[in-house]
Amino acid sequence: MNRLALGASRSAPKGPLLITGLTLIPEPGVVLMDSALVIAKGVISEMGPSAAVQARHPEIEQVDGKGFMAVPGLINAHTHVAMGFFRGLGHGQDEMIERFFFPAEKSLTPELLAPLSYSYLYGGLVAGVTCFGDHYYFSEGVAQAMERLGMRGVVGETVADLGGAFPGRSGWDRWRKHIESWPYSERVTPSIAPHAADTVSEPLLRELAEYATANKLPLHMHLSQTRGEYQRVQQREGCSPVEFAERCGALTDRTLAVHLITSTASDHKILKDHGVTAGICPASQIIYEHLAPIAEIMRAGIPIALATDAAASNDTADPLSEMRLMALLAQDRGVPEEHRSPEEILGMTTVNPARALGLSAKVGTLSVGKAADIVFLAGDLSTEPSPKPVTNLLFSYSSRNVRHVMIGGDFALYNGRTTKVSEDDLMAEYQGAVAEIHRRLGGKPE
Numbered sequence: 001m002n003r004l005a006l007g008a009s010r011s012a013p014k015g016p017l018l019i020t021g022l023t024l025i026p027e028p029g030v031v032l033m034d035s036a037l038v039i040a041k042g043v044i045s046e047m048g049p050s051a052a053v054q055a056r057h058p059e060i061e062q063v064d065g066k067g068f069m070a071v072p073g074l075i076n077a078h079t080h081v082a083m084g085f086f087r088g089l090g091h092g093q094d095e096m097i098e099r100f101f102f103p104a105e106k107s108l109t110p111e112l113l114a115p116l117s118y119s120y121l122y123g124g125l126v127a128g129v130t131c132f133g134d135h136y137y138f139s140e141g142v143a144q145a146m147e148r149l150g151m152r153g154v155v156g157e158t159v160a161d162l163g164g165a166f167p168g169r170s171g172w173d174r175w176r177k178h179i180e181s182w183p184y185s186e187r188v189t190p191s192i193a194p195h196a197a198d199t200v201s202e203p204l205l206r207e208l209a210e211y212a213t214a215n216k217l218p219l220h221m222h223l224s225q226t227r228g229e230y231q232r233v234q235q236r237e238g239c240s241p242v243e244f245a246e247r248c249g250a251l252t253d254r255t256l257a258v259h260l261i262t263s264t265a266s267d268h269k270i271l272k273d274h275g276v277t278a279g280i281c282p283a284s285q286i287i288y289e290h291l292a293p294i295a296e297i298m299r300a301g302i303p304i305a306l307a308t309d310a311a312a313s314n315d316t317a318d319p320l321s322e323m324r325l326m327a328l329l330a331q332d333r334g335v336p337e338e339h340r341s342p343e344e345i346l347g348m349t350t351v352n353p354a355r356a357l358g359l360s361a362k363v364g365t366l367s368v369g370k371a372a373d374i375v376f377l378a379g380d381l382s383t384e385p386s387p388k389p390v391t392n393l394l395f396s397y398s399s400r401n402v403r404h405v406m407i408g409g410d411f412a413l414y415n416g417r418t419t420k421v422s423e424d425d426l427m428a429e430y431q432g433a434v435a436e437i438h439r440r441l442g443g444k445p446e
């Protein structure tokens, strides 16, 4: 029998594959020791104790997964993967969205978007991300980049008629047509992505919300993301950003409302009543302005999807480090244990974002019939013993332990290396696109 740690031939399973001996965390709150998975035609076709599954399937190619923890593919719910060219520049900036991002983003053109996406997508993949919820301009390129790496994604075109890098509705008109002739594999699906409450007018937000509802698409938007947004919406609309979004019909159980840093108790009641998922990006929020009132959001029972945001304000796409940060911040802020247990935190990168992004039937947990999106983490001397695997996942493991990442039954990462495309090619194309942006801006942004 082959060891899962060895044998490059495993990177492209041809027929069904049986992996035994795993420490399996099929969903938050469930740990199955010495367990096996059968993967066939892109989905999990069987799951159970190793010996029993092995006995039932002597005919299937077997791989020994002893020493590995297998968890559902991690979902990074809110990103702008093409913003790699801002990496490291967000620290110490004020109002970077208006003063810094929008002017530089005006130099973007469609052909740059795929290569600009490679750095953050790669950074997520090697850290166990199987799916990104992304939100940016010329997002056809972002979708193409996900396809090239073999990743899953829910991709939205940032739409804003009162601000943003490209104010107006042309992006939305283009995106709507693109959705209607969607050219990608089943792994990449669309979302509707208003930029924020201060940059989108009431008529346009109503139109976007109606389209999302009519077509059962996720609506993914920044909301109450800065003090400036809060003030501008108060001035223009006489209400909070959350109240404005509610008035426009933009808050439903398919809405992912991201940041909420200036949200209040009455906003939380509205969000809870409409079944909205809160997108929380702890590192990005702290670097940009300040952390959302997570204790109040968690106590209000609003489901949270954790995310990393973008290279400008984080600067990595690593959900394990974000989970650990979130667990510590929640503890520090006095959140009761039942709302911040390691299992609750794991749900914020698996079950909760899957639901908010409309992917619950396919991913978010490991169960028979679901897509085989699985992260295999190798335990080692530094992680032993692991008496509480979910706690250990957050506090003993890191992206360093991510060895293989399977997406839709295919290894997109094997032995820490990309399988679909060479890392050298990704690096060369990414660096070329970054250099082109710098050329257009007349130098590197500072």
Ligand SMILES: [Zn+2]
Pocket: 078, 079, 080, 222, 258, 309
């Ligand atoms: Zn964002």
